[in-house]
Amino acid sequence: MENVAFFEEKARVVRRQIFEKYVLLQQGHPGSSLSMADLAVALYYGSFVRMDPNDSGRLYDKVIVSKGHATACLYPILSDLGVIPAQEWENWGRDATLLRLFGNTRIPGIDAVSGSLGHGLGIAAGYALSFKRRGLDRRVFVIVSEGELYEGSVWEGLLFASHHRLDNLYIIIDRNNLITLGDTETCLRLEPIKQKIEAFGFLTYDCDGHDFNEILGSLEQMINARTPSCLVAKTVKGKGVRMMENKPHWHYWHPLTPAELELCRKDLR
Amino acid sequence: MKHQRDAFITELFDRAKGNKDIFLLSADFGAPALDQFREQLPEQFIHCGISEQNMVDLAAGLALDGRQVFCYAMAPFVSLRCLEQHKCATGIMNLPVCTLVAGVGLGYADAGPTHYATEDLACLRAIINSHVLTASDAEVARLLAIDAIERPRFSFVRLDRQPSADLLPVAKIDDVRRGLRIMREGKRLAVVTHGFMLGRTLEAIGQDLFDGVAVIDLVQVKPIPSELLDHISRCDAILTIEEQTPSGGLGAAVLEAMVDGAVVKPFYRLTLPEQYFFDNGGRAKLLELAHLSPQHIAEKINAILAAAPA
Numbered sequence A: 001m002e003n004v005a006f007f008e009e010k011a012r013v014v015r016r017q018i019f020e021k022y023v024l025l026q027q028g029h030p031g032s033s034l035s036m037a038d039l040a041v042a043l044y045y046g047s048f049v050r051m052d053p054n055d056s057g058r059l060y061d062k063v064i065v066s067k068g069h070a071t072a073c074l075y076p077i078l079s080d081l082g083v084i085p086a087q088e089w090e091n092w093g094r095d096a097t098l099l100r101l102f103g104n105t106r107i108p109g110i111d112a113v114s115g116s117l118g119h120g121l122g123i124a125a126g127y128a129l130s131f132k133r134r135g136l137d138r139r140v141f142v143i144v145s146e147g148e149l150y151e152g153s154v155w156e157g158l159l160f161a162s163h164h165r166l167d168n169l170y171i172i173i174d175r176n177n178l179i180t181l182g183d184t185e186t187c188l189r190l191e192p193i194k195q196k197i198e199a200f201g202f203l204t205y206d207c208d209g210h211d212f213n214e215i216l217g218s219l220e221q222m223i224n225a226r227t228p229s230c231l232v233a234k235t236v237k238g239k240g241v242r243m244m245e246n247k248p249h250w251h252y253w254h255p256l257t258p259a260e261l262e263l264c265r266k267d268l269r
Numbered sequence B: 001m002k003h004q005r006d007a008f009i010t011e012l013f014d015r016a017k018g019n020k021d022i023f024l025l026s027a028d029f030g031a032p033a034l035d036q037f038r039e040q041l042p043e044q045f046i047h048c049g050i051s052e053q054n055m056v057d058l059a060a061g062l063a064l065d066g067r068q069v070f071c072y073a074m075a076p077f078v079s080l081r082c083l084e085q086h087k088c089a090t091g092i093m094n095l096p097v098c099t100l101v102a103g104v105g106l107g108y109a110d111a112g113p114t115h116y117a118t119e120d121l122a123c124l125r126a127i128i129n130s131h132v133l134t135a136s137d138a139e140v141a142r143l144l145a146i147d148a149i150e151r152p153r154f155s156f157v158r159l160d161r162q163p164s165a166d167l168l169p170v171a172k173i174d175d176v177r178r179g180l181r182i183m184r185e186g187k188r189l190a191v192v193t194h195g196f197m198l199g200r201t202l203e204a205i206g207q208d209l210f211d212g213v214a215v216i217d218l219v220q221v222k223p224i225p226s227e228l229l230d231h232i233s234r235c236d237a238i239l240t241i242e243e244q245t246p247s248g249g250l251g252a253a254v255l256e257a258m259v260d261g262a263v264v265k266p267f268y269r270l271t272l273p274e275q276y277f278f279d280n281g282g283r284a285k286l287l288e289l290a291h292l293s294p295q296h297i298a299e300k301i302n303a304i305l306a307a308a309p310a
Helices: A004-025 A030-045 A068-080 A086-091 A120-134 A146-150 A152-163 A193-199 A212-225 A258-268 B004-016 B032-040 B052-064 B075-081 B083-091 B120-125 B138-150 B173-178 B196-205 B226-233 B250-260 B282-289 B294-307
Strands: A062-065 A140-145 A169-175 A203-208 A229-234 B022-026 B045-047 B068-074 B097-102 B131-134 B155-159 B181-184 B189-193 B213-217 B220-222 B237-241 B267-270
Touching: A004 A030, A004 A068, A004 A212, A004 A258, A030 A068, A030 A140, A030 A169, A030 A212, A062 A068, A062 A120, A068 A086, A120 A140, A120 A152, A120 A169, A120 B052, A120 B083, A140 A146, A146 A152, A146 A169, A152 A169, A152 B052, A169 A193, A169 A212, A193 A203, A193 A229, A203 A212, A212 A229, B004 B022, B004 B032, B004 B068, B004 B097, B004 B138, B004 B155, B022 B032, B022 B052, B032 B045, B052 B068, B052 B075, B052 B083, B052 B097, B068 B075, B075 B083, B075 B097, B075 B120, B075 B155, B083 B120, B120 B131, B120 B155, B120 B220, B120 B250, B138 B155, B138 B173, B181 B196, B189 B196, B189 B226, B189 B250, B189 B294, B196 B213, B196 B237, B196 B294, B213 B226, B220 B250, B226 B250, B237 B250, B237 B294, B250 B267, B267 B294
Parallel strands: A062 A140, A140 A169, A169 A229, A203 A229, B022 B045, B022 B068, B068 B097, B097 B155, B131 B155, B189 B213, B189 B237, B237 B267
Antiparallel strands: B131 B220, B181 B213
């Protein structure tokens, strides 16, 4: 795909911005934010999430970041698109702002409170069903971490969305393999995720969650499928910052020495 | 004799016919009135499967798109099993979702403690933004439906499982709006109760016995109606009666309100014991074991009145 370079550059900017914000705040969830950054860039800059044609600065479609600890990954994008006022992003960590580590509905472009795992899919299904019953062509994207698949409510939501043929609901699983205590397959096996979700009645794709050709192609197929669909995106926790990549402890922020900070910034250039 | 659930859902059905934004969700819990709703308003009814957690998350999504949502399921499961959904999905966002908690207290008598909702009041009133209401007869349930539709808010309406006759004086919409109904006037003792225990209390008191005993049907436990303190301040003592465990229920709520309002009076309460019951014999037998039968209530009132003669 010829415009891949455009998305890659957007993703570099998003990663740098979110990293620098966490440096400023000295807190945050870098591992998860960096793992889903490419997915978020593809969703918004690929116009899968559409702006409201009748209300500039507002989104027409919904995005629920069910893995609420990574919501901050959206802020640089929403700010760039004019959904979040630029000043709110600038102020974060310096002055009064609407922005928080976890998303809430006071923040423009954030469509649900999240933070506790396992709620996003059900809320997204509610939005999607309501839109369908209004006869509206509005899309609902929900970004789920694989760690959430341990929550039973996710599987309740899958049952429901499949039964009601919610073809305007798009599930994206950020499969970075790591939960707090280590690899999911060692801690408590989740695989085969794709087959399990297929068995629930979803058209399920998988892709490299850091390859824009694959991400954009998969999202395009999902939109055109007109059936409940799910993308299992294989990602790397902490992607883009080598000292954080595949390191469970970088789920949370840790203080960095000046030398470490310089190394991280070098990776993000 | 009428079922509270049918009274509520029939009223909801009548109003939903003219309002396509009213949705009724069920976690596979039925009622004759619900059958009418789902047959005639299928676009406004959602069967959620036996998935209370997803039902509440789903309700949040619907409400975020401007729907007025009613969730309906068996009391023990729609209260405690999805308590975190009530907090994180509907409570934090303060969404207009009304949950019908059907079969509170020991209503599922011989089913045993998995089916009792005897901690639900404490749990639901602990959630920030919640409004917690209890029906003591079918007419109150019907009026609560009207009120819930007219005042969309994050609420729980606790319904009894058993059909019952409407208690006198018949409830009026203002009783529900202000959160309490005065059943009897009196100055010596204010008995504050609601739900199934209101009928048992009135049975214990009888027609004209216990002169000076006021009985208040506390329809709304959270927030406590400010008017409640006005009433109980005029009485010499207060007794609360509930079909809940001792921690955090109606008695605790009234006592908290008294402390906050600096109302200092002798205070007594009757609750279920800190114990799970596995006994057969029906609800009356269980209440007998729990010292909550009409006879026990009468004895308690007698003892309080004897301790403070008029």
